[in-house]
Amino acid sequence: MNKRQTEYLYAAVVLIVLTAAAIVNLGYVVGHTSNIPQPENNSAVPANSSVIQVLGYQWAWQFTYSNNTTTTDVLYVTAGHEYTLQVQSRDVIHDLLIPSLGVQVYAVPDHPNQVSFEPEKAGKYIFECVEYCGEDHYLMRGYMVVSP
Amino acid sequence: MSTETMLILVGILVGVVSVAIFYVYYLVSTRIETISNVAEEEGYPDRTVFIRDSLYGKPRPLSWSILFYDDAKSIGLRYIFTGLLFMFIGGAFGVLMRISLTDPNPTIISPTIYNILLTQHATIMIYMFAIGMAMGFAYYILPSRLRLKRDNMGHLSSVAYWMWVLGGTLFVLSKSSMRWYMYPPLSLQLTPFGAGAYNWLAVIAMELIFMGMVMASVIVLKIIFIDRADDIPLSQMPVYGWAVVFTLVMLVSSAPPLMVGLGMLFYDFFNPIFFVTSTSTPLAFAILFWFWGHPIVYIAVIPFFGLMYDIITRFTETKVYSYFSAVLSLGLLLILSELVWGHHLLNSGLGVDWVIFFTTASFIVVIPSALTIFNMIATLWTAKKIRLTTPMLFVINAIFDFIIGGIMGVMLADDPINQAVHGTYFVTGHFHFIFVGLTLGVSMAAFYLLFPTFSNGRVYDERLAKWHFYITAVGSFLMSFSWAVGGFLGMPRAVAGYFAYFQPYQDSAILGGVIIGIGQLVFLYNIAKSWSTEPATDPYNILEYRTETNQVMGGGK
CATH class of the missing domain: 1.20.5 (Single alpha-helices involved in coiled-coils or other helix-helix interfaces)
Incomplete structure (x- = not known):
């Protein structure tokens, strides 16, 4: 050669x-278009999917479920059910990452994004903000509790 | 202290300072007069042209005079040594961050300070160290390599250099904590909890750095294309010359959007209309930023590819395996790397179409990098012998680290993997493999090669240099590898504290980071020790071709 x-x-x-x-x-x-973060206004919520409103602010995550209850820095979901996160920010750009599910979506002020996922195994998983957002960026983290 | 005493003291002080200033003025003006007389005798109407002509093409050792003379080599030395200085500052910041992370809760260094260190480390290393080294070696090596016909834009180079230094210094002084991404609205929060109270200064500093970089780039491009000796056609220019051309074309073509963006960001401090939610979107800035932000990471790599080709061919006494493919792949890198910036924003809601475009483009950009590495390995493979000197060890390690970092990059181009690891230490590991292994390693290799020239014929301690190499290589591998593993499990980057779950990966990375720091101290000791010895060798060096004086003078006779 x-x-x-x-x-x-x-x-x-x-x-x-x-x-x-x-x-x-x-x-x-x-x-898997519904599993890719997309602007909320040009994608439909998949059928059979529960919507969870996520609000990122300096420095916590707030989750509002379809029954209007709200939790901060803890996300409660059920295994085997599909969820759609509609993610917004109140102040600066944040980025929600749930590493064990491979779900990541930016929280941009005035630019709501949406992503769907389906937890399969019950357990307690971490989530965290991975876009630097000021002083206590490292505290913008919490647990996702998946009940069976 | 009474007012009279104070007045007397101030009077004395002013007097002493005035005398000192007058003395300096006297020294400088007599020196200038002497030089002007000599220049006139030599037939030069202009003093500065005479200085440049009598300096250039000759080896230029380091001395304070480089700050006052504007020939290309003095400018090169300024860039190289300023880059090194900032490397030690930024490196110290990096080690401090590592030390702070020994505790999962930020008890050693407060989050505010940690965030400042984070911002400064990244900005210094990229804009001051990597760019400084790239510009410095271009200014220092190319004039003798391409046997310049004239060297007549020194003043402008000098202005560019001082703007760049001023920018870097102001950026450090601004204590900015906006991270090098500078994303608004965070960068508009002028509080210690946001981007730092003096962040407006940081934005001005960035703009200064940019103006300096772009001016210097245009001048170096002019040196290469217009001032090159007539008997060196472009088709025979060394690969290093091409690498510099591609780098600087990339710099000049991708910097303007962010320069404009920075101006708009600065305006937003007073009248927020550009990157705020009511009239626009903060993502607009992120896009302007990454349009520049992706090319800049190639700017920190491509010139060092050129130096690697140079060093490999010197120490294997052979030619580049395929000159055409070497230049072609570097050229492709220039074009392709300007099309992949969106992969930094894949999860920000760009939409499926753009995700497909940017992930596919990110796979394609790997091809020229792979060809470059193949070319280097093939050159080594076909060589009759390889001399394993310290610079050569650094280069071989750079190839090794670039392959690992590059494969991690290919993984990141894959959207599902990107969603899982973007924003984690996996990314940090990916680019530290390349920046520490390749950018820092090859800078050190070139520095060692040129050390006898810088120091007027002194020789560095080979044993200490080997230690420097091994310590740096081991530390860098340990650090980046721990980050890669931790990041794959979801360890977030840019945080002052973390879940205790990640402690083992942080600890091993801390060990690696401290080891790298120790390695650089060995380097510093080696250089300081060698500089105090007597000159023992010819100051000409292998990257420095001996030039015959067949050049046309810039003025005078």
Whole structure:
């Protein structure tokens, strides 16, 4: 194999691996649009999904459920049921991350975002703000309790 | 103290200061007069042109005179050593943050101070260290490498340099805690709990840094394209020259949106209309920022790719495996890296279409990086011998770290993974692999190579330099790797405190961070010790070609 062929071969391998990765990613994004954070006003709430209003402010998360009860820094959900988070911010940009579910959505003032997820296993999981938002940014965290 | 005593003391003080100023003025003016006389005898109408012509193309050791002479090499030395100075300041901030994180609750350093350190560390390292090194090596190496015909924009370079230094200094003094993203509305909160009371100063400082960078970039581009010796066609320019061209074109083309954005942000302090909710959206600034923010991270890498090619070919005594592919991939990086900025905002509600565009583009941008690394490995592979000097060790480690950091980058391009780990230490690990391994490592490699030239023929201690390398490499791997693992479990970045659950990952990263700090102290000791020895070698160095004086002079004869 001469120099040029080695290069082409290597470029082809890189291209194939990356194309495969890009296609897998594309398949996921197209198939799971409701799990991708989107502006609230151009996406419908999926059927059978309970809406939870999320308000981020300096420095706590407030959750308002469909029965109008409110909790702060604790999120109560039930396993096997789909939820839609409608996320807003009162002051600066925040970013809600629930690492074990891979759910992440920005809380932007005046730009409500929406994302759906379905917890599968009961338990207590952490969530946190991952967009730096001032003095007590690190305290903008809490637990998501998934009841069976 | 009575008023009379006070008046007498102030009088004496003013007198002493006046005498001192007069003395300095006397020294400077006599020196200028002498130089003017010599210049006239040599046939130069202009003193400064004479100074530049008599300096350039020659090795330029470090001395205080670099602050007053405006030839390209003096400017280069200024950038390099200012960059190093800021690297130590920013590094100290980094180590302080690590120490503070030994406790999951911020008891050692208060969150306010921690957030200031966080902002300053990032800004200093990117704008002052990485850019300083990139500009410095370009100004220092390219004039002799491309055998410049003239060197006649020194004054403007000097202005650009001082603006950049002033910007960096003011940014540190502003005690800003807005993070380097500068997202409004947080950056508009002028309180210690928001962005810091003097954040308006930080915005001005950023603007100064930007103006300095853009001016210097245009001048270096002019040096490369117009002042290059006639017998060096673009097609034979060293890969390093191309790397600098691509970097600076990227800088000049992507900085203006954010410069405008910063101006609008500054206006918002007085009359909030641009990035507030009633008339616009804060995300508009985030988009302006990342349009620049993504290219800047390539600006901190591409010139160092160029230096890596240079160092590899020197120590393997061979040519670059494929010159064409080397230049092509760096050029592709320039174009593609300007199309992927949205992947920093994938979860902000851009909408599905943009998510698809930016994730796919982010996969594509990996291709030129992979080709570059392949080219470097192939050069090493086909070499007859490899001399494992300290600079070469740094470069090999840079390739290794770039591969790990790069693969983590590919993972981040995947939207489901991005949703899980964006904003966590996984991202911090990703870019610290590259910034510490590649940007810092290759800067150090080039610094060691040029040390005899900087120091007028002194030799650094090879044993200590090896220690510096091994300590830095081990520390950086430990730190970035712990972050990668912790981040994958959801450990958030940019926080002053954390869930105790993450303690093991933080602790091992702290150990790594402190080890890196110790490594840089070894470097400092080595340099200080070597500088006090007697010159022992030829001040010419392998990145510094010996230039024959066949150049056209900038003025005079």
